[in-house]
Amino acid sequence: DSGVTQTPKHLITATGQRVTLRCSPRSGDLSVYWYQQSLDQGLQFLIQYYNGEERAKGNILERFSAQQFPDLHSELNLSSLELGDSALYFCASSGTPPGEQYFGPGTRLTVT
Amino acid sequence: QKEVEQDPGPLSVPEGAIVSLNCTYSNSAFQYFMWYRQYSRKGPELLMYTYSSGNKEDGRFTAQVDKSSKYISLFIRDSQPSDSATYLCAMSAHPTGTASKLTFGTGTRLQVTL
Numbered sequence: 001d002s003g004v005t006q007t008p009k010h011l012i013t014a015t016g017q018r019v020t021l022r023c024s025p026r027s028g029d030l031s032v033y034w035y036q037q038s039l040d041q042g043l044q045f046l047i048q049y050y051n052g053e054e055r056a057k058g059n060i061l062e063r064f065s066a067q068q069f070p071d072l073h074s075e076l077n078l079s080s081l082e083l084g085d086s087a088l089y090f091c092a093s094s095g096t097p098p099g100e101q102y103f104g105p106g107t108r109l110t111v112t
Numbered sequence: 113q114k115e116v117e118q119d120p121g122p123l124s125v126p127e128g129a130i131v132s133l134n135c136t137y138s139n140s141a142f143q144y145f146m147w148y149r150q151y152s153r154k155g156p157e158l159l160m161y162t163y164s165s166g167n168k169e170d171g172r173f174t175a176q177v178d179k180s181s182k183y184i185s186l187f188i189r190d191s192q193p194s195d196s197a198t199y200l201c202a203m204s205a206h207p208t209g210t211a212s213k214l215t216f217g218t219g220t221r222l223q224v225t226l
Contacts, residue, residue: 002155033213043156043200045213056213090155100146101214103155 003027004093004104012110018079021107025072025093031055032074033094033101034066038087049074081111115139118201118217127226131188135201135217138182142203142215145177147186150198150219159199160186191224198222 003026013019025032034046045058049068060066063081068074078085088108092101118135125131133147144163148156160175162168168175174187184203188195198219206212 002157004155035214042218043202043214043216045215048213058213088153100158100161102158103148105155106153108153 002102002104004091004102006089006091006104006107008107009105010108010110012112013081014112015081015083017081017111018077019081019109021076021078021089021091021109023074023076023091023093023104025074025091026095026102029093029095029102030072031094031101032068032072033092034060034074034076035090035092035103036087037090037106043090046076078109083111085109086111113138114218115215116201116203116217119220120218122221122223124223124225125191127191127193127224129191129224131191131195131222131224133186133188133199133201133220133222135184135203136182137184137203137215139203139205139215140179140182141205144204144206145175145184146202146204146214147173147175148200148202148216149195150200152197156200191222193224193226196222196224 005024030051037043046060048056066076088106090106092103094101147160150156165179172189176185200219201217202214
């Protein structure tokens with residue numbers, strides 16, 4: 001158990017809908033990262049937040065957004081969903097000293 | 113060309129064998145190198161974390177980094193059936209905690225047979 005929690009575990013929704021994925025980092029970790037894992041693309045970095053502020057951005061679609069709240073939990077919002085958005089979404093966290101990123105169990109999103 | 117290349121396998125070895133997993137990369141800015149193990153439908157689990165070139169050993173696992181060749185390896189000694197999983201290499205140009213991201217290889221699927 002990495003100490004990173006993600007909810008929900010599974011999500012099935014229809015095209016055009018909007019969903020919110022939630023992540024709680026390990027106790028004391030200030031950084032939260034979001035990754036997407038699909039069969040054809042592997043693990044892709046989406047976005048990083050550090051203590052509430054956006055720090056780094058990957059190839060995140062404009063339909064996707066994220067935020068980190070004062071209690072350090074983070075939410076990833078996916079809107080206007082398309083079939084190609086079906087994937088595993090992972091959250092990771094890291095603290096100090098800088099170094100390792102620890103991953104949560106993931107949310108499996110299926111868009112039908 | 114991808115920034116990080118990793119043979120997808122599958123790699124099948126008998127129990128007790130030494131396993132060698134490798135990645136090559138093209139971005140010379142990468143300084144931090146990690147190996148993750150991922151069981152089916154689970155989150156990646158950090159196995160090894162190394163900075164710059166050199167070796168690091170932890171139990172049955174040894175990580176090697178050769179920055180001059182842009183090549184990293186993970187060796188698993190006395191492999192066990194429980195080692196059967198997908199192994200992902202990951203790299204970063206910055207220490208995590210500041211602006212950073214991990215760039216992953218596609219993963220090598222390992223099967224350790226009895």
